[in-house]
Amino acid sequence: MSINFLDQDRDKTQALKYKVGAIASILVAGAIGVCLPILGKSFEALRPEKNTFFVIKAFAAGVILSTGFIHVLPDAFENLTSPCLNENPWGKFPFTGFVAMMATIGTLMVDASATSYYTKSHFNKSKPGNFPGDEEMVQPHEDHVHVHTHGTHGHSHGAIPSADSELLRHRIISQFFEGMGLGGCIAQAKFKSKAIAIMVLFFSLTTPVGIAIGIGISNVYNENSPTALIVEGIFNAASAGILIYMSLVDLLAADFMNTKVQTNKGLQIAVNISLLLGAGCMSLLAKWA
Template sequence: MNKVVAFKLLFLFLLPILVSSECTCDEDANDRNKTEALKYKVVAVASILLAGGIGVSIPILGKIIPAFHPENNVFFLIKAFAAGVILATGFVHILPDAFDSLSSPCLPEKPWGDFPFAGLMAMISAIGTMMVDLLATSFYRKAHLTTKQKPINSDEEKGGHGHGHGHVDVHTHSTHGHAHGSVLLSSEGSETLDLSRRRVISQVLELGILVHSVIIGVSLGASESPKTIKPLVAALTFHQLFEGMGLGGCISEARFKVKKTAIMAIFFSLTTPIGIAIGFGISTVYSETSPTALIVEGIFNSTAAGILIYMALVDLLAADFMSSRMQDSPKLLIGANIFLLLGAGCMSLLAKWA
């Protein structure tokens, strides 16, 4: 967990350095008003911070509010809505931005105009996310089985040496006991493995959201056009609210301790406001149309898109929609599909402004 936090902090400080460069492609100097733009930026920081905090807290409050408990059907509907939001974020918001950045006329025709690098990076990041998911799951499984195997063997040895006579009866009883123990191990191991995997999912999902949130924040903070910032304030507020709900659901299911849960929730809430502050600080040297900024933003956006698309389809939607609980309840299945489409539709509509 500490390594993940350290990487996030490193990313926050590294990105502004990468995108700070001189502009080599002409920019539109119209509609600039630093004073009015600053007012909207202050409003954006406050509203986005509040929305992100509320969004990520709603599912986490399941421990206090029964309706939001992970075992409740309402929680499944919220997760379906949030998964639709995250899926639309990857497909409709981030990936098109990545294609626009890496195919910009401000970049050299070769190699950026000759190959769809945004799609390539999204594919690589999706495959990379799958590998991390697979390796982490395999590691936790092996670690758990190694820990649980020794007590069972020692019990068998006790059973074998505890009776000197009646070898056939003892063997039969021992075999039965071993089979029963295996069932218990399988049940406990499955539950522990599922919990460990959900913890990996929540951390990787937050990383993908963090990448996109910082880039959005930096772009908004560096802008000096009120006409550009004004529609972004409302759009990004809802954006953070919905994304927070998706991340909060994953954090809630991961059952972290209170301290880790609070750290992840606070980190998500602060990411975009911090990005806005960074963008404001580097506004004199930052240019959205500079080759360096376009390449960095395009690569990071396409990487984030691949992560979010994989997480939404595989770890959120497939895991819940293919579960026996969902399949055995037609009402829950229909409701989840409606909420999924509603979440994807609402987030897709926001792409008109952000």
């Protein structure tokens, strides 16, 4: 059977166009998503204390939860149960679930430790005569977890397959709403401008940089090699665990148990519907992605 090298060159050129387009599109989508809630503080309807903010954040949390369960975790199972891997040990133990579980527990530990550290720092700085209410309590632990989450998630999804427009569209949508989730937590925390700029920049650049690395190693990277499958599978499983923790604990639990939501029946219904819509829409994308 003859091989048409001209067609192969065209395929590579087309794939490169998609990857370069992915870098620009995902960068813009992520930056807009993460900046909207932060800049929204200037608009009355989008301020963190407004009902609209809770509804939008619930939708973003649903997108992130679906990304973990429907998009990332199945990929991890596929990687770590591949027939290209040795039956022993990969076929004899559910490594995907184990890694996802350990990532979730690890995130909880980091979250709790960071909260404890900042709580102690806050009260240690308080002098006699000062009351805890005199200074606003800053809670950066959520944002630390979010940045770590997106760094891991972006790294594990660095390479965009050739000429796959549906996957690219899914990644853009996912990046936008994940950015909104992160931006929502940044908006609620009282960070200085420099810290906000660093977190926004880190989130916006992580996935595009991952794609650029994917372009650089595409000629020597064998995605079906045992090493590649193991590394990608472990990263995907860890990303899924962190995303699931972040959406359920840092976003949903914090907002759904908020006094404002608990005392407003209409808002409760709205955030529940918004959550289901976010999770449903992102799950539907799995049909094409």
